Amino acid sequence: MLNEYAYCPRLAYLEWVQGEFADSVDTVEGRFQHRRVDRPSGGLPPSPADEEAGPGDDDDPTAETIHARSVLISDQALGVIARIDLIEGQGNAVIPVDYKHGKTPDLPEGAWEPERVLVCIQGLLLRANGYTCSQGMLYFVESRQRIAVPLDDALVSRTLELLSGIRDMASSGRIPQPLEDSPKCPRCSLVGICLPDEVNFLSAQGRAITREDVRRMAPARDDSIPVYVQTQGAVVGKSGEQLEVKQKSQVLQRVRLMEISHLALFGNVQVTTQAVRELCDRSIPICYFTYGGWFRGITNGMGHKNVELRCRQFMGAVTSEAALSISRQLVFGKIKNCRTMLRRNHREVPSATLAELNRLADRALTAPSLDTLLGIEGAAARTYFSEFQGMIKIRSVAFDFQGRNRRPPRDPVNAVLSFLYAMLIKQAMIAAITVGFDPYLGFYHQPKYGKPALALDLVEEFRPIIADSVCISLINNGELGTGHFVTRGHATALAPNGRRKVIESYERRMDALVTHPLFGYSVSYRRILEIQVRLLARHLLGELPSYPVFRTR
Numbered sequence: 001m002l003n004e005y006a007y008c009p010r011l012a013y014l015e016w017v018q019g020e021f022a023d024s025v026d027t028v029e030g031r032f033q034h035r036r037v038d039r040p041s042g043g044l045p046p047s048p049a050d051e052e053a054g055p056g057d058d059d060d061p062t063a064e065t066i067h068a069r070s071v072l073i074s075d076q077a078l079g080v081i082a083r084i085d086l087i088e089g090q091g092n093a094v095i096p097v098d099y100k101h102g103k104t105p106d107l108p109e110g111a112w113e114p115e116r117v118l119v120c121i122q123g124l125l126l127r128a129n130g131y132t133c134s135q136g137m138l139y140f141v142e143s144r145q146r147i148a149v150p151l152d153d154a155l156v157s158r159t160l161e162l163l164s165g166i167r168d169m170a171s172s173g174r175i176p177q178p179l180e181d182s183p184k185c186p187r188c189s190l191v192g193i194c195l196p197d198e199v200n201f202l203s204a205q206g207r208a209i210t211r212e213d214v215r216r217m218a219p220a221r222d223d224s225i226p227v228y229v230q231t232q233g234a235v236v237g238k239s240g241e242q243l244e245v246k247q248k249s250q251v252l253q254r255v256r257l258m259e260i261s262h263l264a265l266f267g268n269v270q271v272t273t274q275a276v277r278e279l280c281d282r283s284i285p286i287c288y289f290t291y292g293g294w295f296r297g298i299t300n301g302m303g304h305k306n307v308e309l310r311c312r313q314f315m316g317a318v319t320s321e322a323a324l325s326i327s328r329q330l331v332f333g334k335i336k337n338c339r340t341m342l343r344r345n346h347r348e349v350p351s352a353t354l355a356e357l358n359r360l361a362d363r364a365l366t367a368p369s370l371d372t373l374l375g376i377e378g379a380a381a382r383t384y385f386s387e388f389q390g391m392i393k394i395r396s397v398a399f400d401f402q403g404r405n406r407r408p409p410r411d412p413v414n415a416v417l418s419f420l421y422a423m424l425i426k427q428a429m430i431a432a433i434t435v436g437f438d439p440y441l442g443f444y445h446q447p448k449y450g451k452p453a454l455a456l457d458l459v460e461e462f463r464p465i466i467a468d469s470v471c472i473s474l475i476n477n478g479e480l481g482t483g484h485f486v487t488r489g490h491a492t493a494l495a496p497n498g499r500r501k502v503i504e505s506y507e508r509r510m511d512a513l514v515t516h517p518l519f520g521y522s523v524s525y526r527r528i529l530e531i532q533v534r535l536l537a538r539h540l541l542g543e544l545p546s547y548p549v550f551r552t553r
């Protein structure tokens, strides 16, 4: 953590206080190259500090040669614990060696400050345990070069200064500002979590930071994919590094674990304990749906360690002003995005409808209470859905939309909408859990047993532009027909072949790249949803003055 603090104080706060971690090329390479040194071997002679005779003679040629790997060492007075890759030496004179995965940097000191600080604190720990240590060593794996780091007064004093700094930072409870326009950020493993340029831009407050200064440093879309299993009677198990879906003894599908974002099971599908444990270890959620697509639950490892965020979430949810301010933005964004949907897709949207939606969106921004906001949202939904049929270009009785109905849906359009909203809520739930929120405590939707209120909040701004948009496209492109639905009594549901079509189209939409309206870079809807959840967290943690709702233009 001292190494991270020397690199960027915010990085240390995110990792140490908020429990964030993410792999990058650097961390994966580092782990791979560390695999040998991480295996403990050899040993240190008893700590001279513990021996009655005191430290021995460092120049004694008969003294024992030390070559100990992966040694855990600590000191109460320093308040530091470290695992040292390798300790070499003779007698009491030792040198800590730290393995670095890259090439030796071209610097007069031979290494960057965070690396020198790291071996310095290791040296100080060894000294505190009674050994003699006058230098540390950095071994750069790629260039196979050793760089000696003398533990001189300047480095020791800087290391102790940083040690005191990181403690003060952690106890302050305030996350440091992101670095500005720093070349460190694109290489930082937490850049997709920290959102440095985005946070700097949205909290600029007088500083000359523009949208053009925001760099897209995280990938535009995720490489991992969700796995859906809807074959009744199938069993999901683990086989080596793969998930295996079987029915009886026949293998239906194999997917590499490293490529899975989450597992979605529909109806009567079993999952083995080994598979559950592996998915939990890898923080891959398992989502359970009824056969008809109702979202029933989620399995999710040990949960996120960011208790600081949960405290702020709970405080925000019970503070009416904070909850109202976030809710106003959510409803405003939803109404504006409904308006955009009609403008883009309706054959001939009445100007009065667009004006009414504008008026309701503006009213949402100043609503004096959640009850008023609910009324405004209800009025906007009635206005929007009264023109929904105008976006359906196929003339068919099956897709004659007379208004929104649910529980259960009574016609094909409502069946598709309900299924897509459930998909979206699942995605928001996963994003909320990934970021460290409690998905059951919302700001706009009020707590109710079993209701994922925060996930419902988070999907508001995305319902029209993702779910409604997928529904309209599927119908207008002729991808859905009456054969994709089943009707029992008054209830209409998607048949398995219809569900498959809707899931495929939904996933394509989530992966579609769009230009982010605030930041100007190209990014997938799936990633945008996660960014919104992270921005909500930044707002609650006091970094952003308000929640910046997502609005398409």
Ligand code: SF4
Binding pocket: 007, 008, 009, 010, 011, 012, 014, 177, 178, 179, 182, 184, 185, 186, 188, 189, 190, 191, 194, 195, 196
């Ligand atoms: S992305 Fe930049 S500001 Fe954020 S933690 Fe990493 S180095 Fe620090």
